[in-house]
Amino acid sequence: MGVDSTARARSRTAGGNLPAEVTSFVGRRREITLTKRLLAESRVVTLTGPGGIGKSRLALRVATGARKSFRDKVWQVDLGDLDDPELLPATVVEQLSIPESSGGTETDDIVEYFRERETLLVVDNCEHLVEACAEFVDVLVRSCPGVRVLATSRQSLGIAGESTLVVPPLQTPEQEQLPAPEAYEQYAAVRLFADRARAVVPEFEVTPDNAPVLMRLCQRLDGNPLAIELAVVRLRSLSPEQLEQRLNERYELLSGGRRGAPQRQRTLRALIDWSYDLCTEQDRRAWAHLSVFAGSFDLEAAEHVLGDAVDRGNVATLVHSLVDKSILLRDSEHDGPSRYRIPHALREYGLEKLTAAGERSGTEERHRQWYSNIVARFSAEWIGAEQVEWVRRLRMEQANLRTALHLASTPERAAEDPSSALRLAIGLGRYWQLRGLHSEARHWLDRTLALTGTEHARRDRASALAASAWFTLLHGDVSVARRSLDTAITTIEDEDAALERAHLTQVYGMAALFEQETDTATRLLQAALTAFRRHVDPQGELFALIGLGLAHTLGGRRQHGLELLDDALAITTGRGEIYWRSWTLWAIGYLKITADNPERADSALKEALSLQRRLDNRLAIAFSMDTMAWAARRRGDDKRAARLFGAAGGAWEAARSTPNLYAAFAEQHRSHLVDTRQALGSEEYNDAFDRGYRWSSEAAIDYALEIKQRSRASSRENVHPMPLTSREREIAQLVAQGRTNKEIAERLVIALRTVEGHVQHILTKLDFTSRAQIAGWVAGQQSEQS
Numbered sequence: 001m002g003v004d005s006t007a008r009a010r011s012r013t014a015g016g017n018l019p020a021e022v023t024s025f026v027g028r029r030r031e032i033t034l035t036k037r038l039l040a041e042s043r044v045v046t047l048t049g050p051g052g053i054g055k056s057r058l059a060l061r062v063a064t065g066a067r068k069s070f071r072d073k074v075w076q077v078d079l080g081d082l083d084d085p086e087l088l089p090a091t092v093v094e095q096l097s098i099p100e101s102s103g104g105t106e107t108d109d110i111v112e113y114f115r116e117r118e119t120l121l122v123v124d125n126c127e128h129l130v131e132a133c134a135e136f137v138d139v140l141v142r143s144c145p146g147v148r149v150l151a152t153s154r155q156s157l158g159i160a161g162e163s164t165l166v167v168p169p170l171q172t173p174e175q176e177q178l179p180a181p182e183a184y185e186q187y188a189a190v191r192l193f194a195d196r197a198r199a200v201v202p203e204f205e206v207t208p209d210n211a212p213v214l215m216r217l218c219q220r221l222d223g224n225p226l227a228i229e230l231a232v233v234r235l236r237s238l239s240p241e242q243l244e245q246r247l248n249e250r251y252e253l254l255s256g257g258r259r260g261a262p263q264r265q266r267t268l269r270a271l272i273d274w275s276y277d278l279c280t281e282q283d284r285r286a287w288a289h290l291s292v293f294a295g296s297f298d299l300e301a302a303e304h305v306l307g308d309a310v311d312r313g314n315v316a317t318l319v320h321s322l323v324d325k326s327i328l329l330r331d332s333e334h335d336g337p338s339r340y341r342i343p344h345a346l347r348e349y350g351l352e353k354l355t356a357a358g359e360r361s362g363t364e365e366r367h368r369q370w371y372s373n374i375v376a377r378f379s380a381e382w383i384g385a386e387q388v389e390w391v392r393r394l395r396m397e398q399a400n401l402r403t404a405l406h407l408a409s410t411p412e413r414a415a416e417d418p419s420s421a422l423r424l425a426i427g428l429g430r431y432w433q434l435r436g437l438h439s440e441a442r443h444w445l446d447r448t449l450a451l452t453g454t455e456h457a458r459r460d461r462a463s464a465l466a467a468s469a470w471f472t473l474l475h476g477d478v479s480v481a482r483r484s485l486d487t488a489i490t491t492i493e494d495e496d497a498a499l500e501r502a503h504l505t506q507v508y509g510m511a512a513l514f515e516q517e518t519d520t521a522t523r524l525l526q527a528a529l530t531a532f533r534r535h536v537d538p539q540g541e542l543f544a545l546i547g548l549g550l551a552h553t554l555g556g557r558r559q560h561g562l563e564l565l566d567d568a569l570a571i572t573t574g575r576g577e578i579y580w581r582s583w584t585l586w587a588i589g590y591l592k593i594t595a596d597n598p599e600r601a602d603s604a605l606k607e608a609l610s611l612q613r614r615l616d617n618r619l620a621i622a623f624s625m626d627t628m629a630w631a632a633r634r635r636g637d638d639k640r641a642a643r644l645f646g647a648a649g650g651a652w653e654a655a656r657s658t659p660n661l662y663a664a665f666a667e668q669h670r671s672h673l674v675d676t677r678q679a680l681g682s683e684e685y686n687d688a689f690d691r692g693y694r695w696s697s698e699a700a701i702d703y704a705l706e707i708k709q710r711s712r713a714s715s716r717e718n719v720h721p722m723p724l725t726s727r728e729r730e731i732a733q734l735v736a737q738g739r740t741n742k743e744i745a746e747r748l749v750i751a752l753r754t755v756e757g758h759v760q761h762i763l764t765k766l767d768f769t770s771r772a773q774i775a776g777w778v779a780g781q782q783s784e785q786s
Contacts, residue, residue, distance in 0.1 A: 016073035017096070018064055018122075026195060027170050027188025028058055034165055035062045039120070039148055042163035043141045046126075046151040049167035051345035052226025052268055055152040056124050058167055063122045063150060072119040072146075080125035080344055081294045081399035084406055085132035090440045092136070093656065097436075100475065100656035106439050107136065109656075111143045118146035125344065126153035134159050169223030173215045181211035189218035192225060196232045202756060204235065213240040220247055226345060227271045233326045234278075247274075272349050275325060285309045286318040287327055287342075288357065291350025292367045295399030296331040296339040304370045305363060339396065364407050371397065371404035372420060375427035382430060383538045385576035388614050394431045401428065405444050414451035421448040422460040429467045430579075433474070436618040436655040441471045462488045462500045469507050474619075476661035478511050485511075502531035502540060510547055516663045518555035525551055542568055542580040546587050553591045554664055562591055582611035586624050593627065593668075598634035605631065606705055613701050618655035621697075625651050625704050626659055630672040638679040639688050645673055646692025647700035654697060724762060731758045735771050736778035 035058065038045045047055045063074045077095050082088065089106035092098070098113045100106070114121075121140070126133040134157040137149050141161070151157060156164045170189035173179055184190045184206060193214055197204040206214065217240065221227040234243050276284060289309050290302060297305075303315045310318060319340060322328040327346055331339040342350065354360045374397065378390050394401065405428075407413060408421035425444040432441035445468040452461060465488035472481040488504050509524030525548040532540035545568040552561035565588050572581035585608035592601035605628045612620040629644035652658050659669040677685040692700065724732060734744045741759060745752040762768075766777055 016067060017075050018060060018067075019076070025057065025061055026192040028054070028061065031058055031165070031167060032062055032065070035059075035150070036066070038163045038165060039066070039150065042161060043147070044137055044149045044151065044157070044159060044162040046153055046156050046162055046164045047167050048153055048156055048164055050154065050224075050268065051348075052224050052343075053167050053169065054225045055167050057225075059122050059124060059150050059152050063120060066120055070119050070148075072117040074120045074122065076122040076124060078124045079129055079133070081402075082129065083294065083403060085129045087402070087440065087443065088129060088132045088136055090437070090443060093439065094435070094437055097654045098656065099653040099658065100436075100439055107139060111140065114140065114144040114147050116146065117144070120148050120150060123149055123151040126151050126157065127155060130155060130157060133157055170218075170225060170228075172219040172221075172223045174219070178212050178215050181208040184211045184215055187215065187218065189221070189223040189228065190214050193218050193228050193232060196229055197235055199756075199760075200232050201235050202752060210240045213244050217244050217247065220244070221271070222268075224268050226343065227268050230271055230275050230326055233324070236324075247271075268345070272346065275327065276349070276353075279325065279327075280321075282310050282314065282318055283321055283325075283327075284353070286315075287322060287346075288350045288354040289359070289363050290322075290328070290340075291342060291347045291354060292360070292363050292403075293342070293400060294403040296341040296396065297400065298337055298339050301370055301400075302340070305366050307363075307366050309359070309363075367400070368404045368407045368413075368420075371400055372408070372424050375401070375424055378431070379427045382579070383542070383575055383577050387577055387579050391431065391434060391615050394428075395435075405448075409444070409448050409451055411451060414448070418452040419457040419460045422452060422457055422464045424448075426460070426463050426467050429470070432471070433619065434579075434615060434617050436657065438471045438474050438656060442468055442475075445471070458491050459497050459500050462492045462497065463503065465491065466500070466503045466507050470510070473507065473511055473514060474657065474661070476658075478515060481507070481511055498531055499535050499537060499540070502528045502535070502537070505531070506540065506544055506547070509544075509551070513547060513551055513554075513664070514662055516554065518551050521551040522548065522555060538571065538575070539580075542571060542584075545571075546580070546583050549584075550587055550590070553594060558591060558595060562588070565591070578611040579615060579617065582608045582615070582617065582620055582624075584608075585611070586620060586627065589624070589631070590627055593630050593634060596634065598631040602628060602631040602635075609701060609704055618651065619657055621701070622648055622651035622655045622657060622659075623665075625700065626665075626669060628704050629676070630668065633672045633676050633679075638676050639684070641672070641676045642680060642685050642688035643692035644704060645676065646689035647695055647703065649689070649693050650695065650697070650700060724766075728758055728762050731755065732762050732774050732778050735759065735762075736775040738775075 035045060035047065039062075047059055049055055060076065063076065067074045075096055077092050079088065079091065082091050089110060092110055093100065093106045096110075096113075098109055100109050123133060123137065130153060133151065133153070137151065137157060138159045140147055141149060156162060170192060171187050172189045173187055179186075184194075190211075194204075194206050217231065218228065221231055231243065231247065234246070238246065276287070279287065286302075286306060286309070289306050290297070292305060293301070299316060299319060302319055303312060306312075306315055306318075319328060323330055323340065328340045328342055331341050351360065354363060374393075378394065382390065405421065405424055408424050414421055425441075425448045428444070429441060432438065445464050449461060449464050449468070465484050469481040469484035469488070472484060485504055485508055489501075492500055492504075505524050506528035509521050509528060512518075512521035512524060525544050529541060529544035529548055532538075532544055545564050549561040549564035549568070552558070552564065565584050568580065568584040569588075572578070572584065585604045589601040589603075589605035589608060592598070592604060605624050609621065609624040609628070612624060625644055626648035629641045629648060632638070632641035632644055660666045680688065692703070695703065730748070731744055734747065739747070741755045742752055745755045748755070759771075759774075762774060763770075766774070768774060768777070
C-alpha cells in the first residue's frame, strides 16, 4: 500500500464474514450464556460434542451476538471441506482475504494481520485436523493479544489456556413424567421437531393428541438436532405414532451391537443406519459413492462419479430421492443449476460403506478424472467468451478441486501416472492467480513436482516449474524464481519442446521487467512472442504482448509499446475474451499516465476495472485502482486520489499482494502517493485514505467507476452480508404487495411449501420477524434505486 501501509492498515474496520442462518435457531439460551462467559474469561473456547449436536450453529449464534464487542468484528473459517492439514494456513488466508507478504509463511502473514486487531475468530469443524488446528490456534493467541478463538470440534484442541464446553442435547422431557400436552413448547427439542415438521409437511400441527408422542420421540432421539432432522423426514409417509413405533423397533435392533460407544453416539448411528436401511439398494449405492465429493456438486458430476454403480438414466431420480430423505441437501447459496452437498456425519458414514464394499479407490479415481477433465476444458476454453462463467464454476468447485489434487498427488497415483497431477496443478494456474491464491498455487505445484522424478514427464515438469516461478515472482522473490527457471531449462532436452521454452523465456522476461531491466526484458519477451506466434499460442501471445508493451514503454519507446498493446486489444476483441483485454487496458492506462494524459488514462482504466470486476480478478483490480489514483492526482483531484489509494490498499490486501513487489510500479506509486499527501496535508489525506480503505470491494469499485447510485452503501459494515437470491427478491416483492403464500405459489407456479421455505429464508437472512418488515425493506430498496 505504499509508504504508510502499515500505519493505515491498523485503523481499518473489518465487517466480518459470518454466513446467514437459513433455518430457524431454536433454544440454547443457557449454552449461549455459558459460551459468552467462557469467552470473557479465556482466549480460546472449544465447543465439543458428537456429530449433529449443533456445535457450529451454536458457535455462529454466539459469534453473531458478539460482533459489537470486538473492534475488528467477528470472522469465521470453515474447515469442514478441507482434508489436507498442510493447507490450513492457506485456507485461513483465503477465507479471510489476508494479504500475503513477499517472505515468510502464511502463518506469519496471519499473525501479522491479527497482531494489533481485536477480533473473535470462529474456527469451525476442527476434529479431522485437530493437531494442525491446535498448533495454529496456539501460535495465533500467543502472538496476537487482541484475538480470541471460538472453535468447534468433536474433541478439545488440548492447548494451554483452552476452555471447553460440551454442547449438550436439546432439552427433552422425562419419558416417565411427561408434562401436559400444552407444555411441549418449554422443551427446545420438541420445538425444533415441530418447526422442522411444518417444513416437511406444511399442514402439520401440534395437537393434544400428538404432543405426548412428539415429546417421547425427542427423548428417544436424545435431543440431537441432526437425529431430529433425519427422523422428521419420515413424517411424509408415517404418522408421529407410526414413527415412534418404528424408531423403537429399530433402536432395539441396531444399537445392540455398539455398546462401546456413548449412548448418544449409538443413538445417532442407529438412526443413520435406519435411514440407510430404508433406502433402496440404488439409493444406498448412490449415497456411498456421492460421499467422495467435498463441498457441493452438480448433477453432471454425480452422473460421472456414480458411473456403473447405478443405472445411469436413473441418477436424477436417485438424487431427488436422497434430497427427499435429507441425505443430500440442496445448496441454496448459488443461482443457476441445482447443486447438492452431504452433511459431514452422513458423508463419513457413506465413505465407511464405500470402503467396506471395496469401491472407494475406483470411485475416487472417477472423481479425479471428472475434475481433471473440467480443468483441461478450462485451460482449452479460457481464451474465449465464457471466462466469467468459468471463474464462477471453479469457485463453486474449489473444495472438489483440492480433493482431486490431493488424490492425484498421492505417491501411489503419481507412480502410475506422473503427468496427471502436474497437468492438474498447471491447469489451475490462471484460476489461482485470479483468486490471489499464490501460496496455494506454489504448494500444489511444488508438491506435484516433488512426486515426479526428473526422468519422467519432462515437458510437464518444465511447465510446472515455469508456473511455480511465476507465482514466486508474484511473491516478490525474483532470485528463487530464477533458480526454478534455471532448473526447468535443464529439464527440457526435447527439440520439439519449443512452446515450453517460450513460456520459460517469458517468465525470465517478466522477472527482468519486475527488476526494471528493460533491455533484457524486451529481448526475452520478443523472443517469447515470436515463438508463441509461430506455434499459434494465443494465451502466450497475449501475455507476451502486454509484457513487451510495458517493457518498451519503460525503455522510452512509448509509441511502439502502444502499438503492441493495440495488437493485443485486437486479438481479444476477435475472441470475446475479457481477462487479457482488461490487463491490456490497464497497461494502456499506465502508458497514458507516463505520457501525461490522465484523462485518456482514466477512461482506459475504468473500462479495465469494469471487466476485472466481472472476473473478480483481485490482483488486476488492485493495479487498476492504484493507477486510477495516479490519474486523479495528475488531474489535481487530490481528495479522490487519496480515497482511491485507500480503496487500492484494501484491494491489494484482497489480492494478497502489494505494489512494492514490482519495482517500476512501486516507484510511481510512492511518488504519486507522497504528492497527494503533501497536497492535502497529513490529516485530510489520512481521513480520505481511511474512508476509501473501509469501503467494501463493491463500493470501492463503484466509487472508482463513479457509479453513484450504489456508492451510498460505502462501509464494509453497512453492506448486508446476506443478500437475497433472485427468487427470494421476487417473492419479497410479492409479499410487499400483500399477497399470501398461496397466491404467490399460484402466481409463480411453484409449491406452497416452497414459497413458505423462501419466506422463512428471507426472514432469517434479513433478521426480520414479520411480513410487514419485508414490505418495508422492499420499499427502502426501491427508494434507494430511484
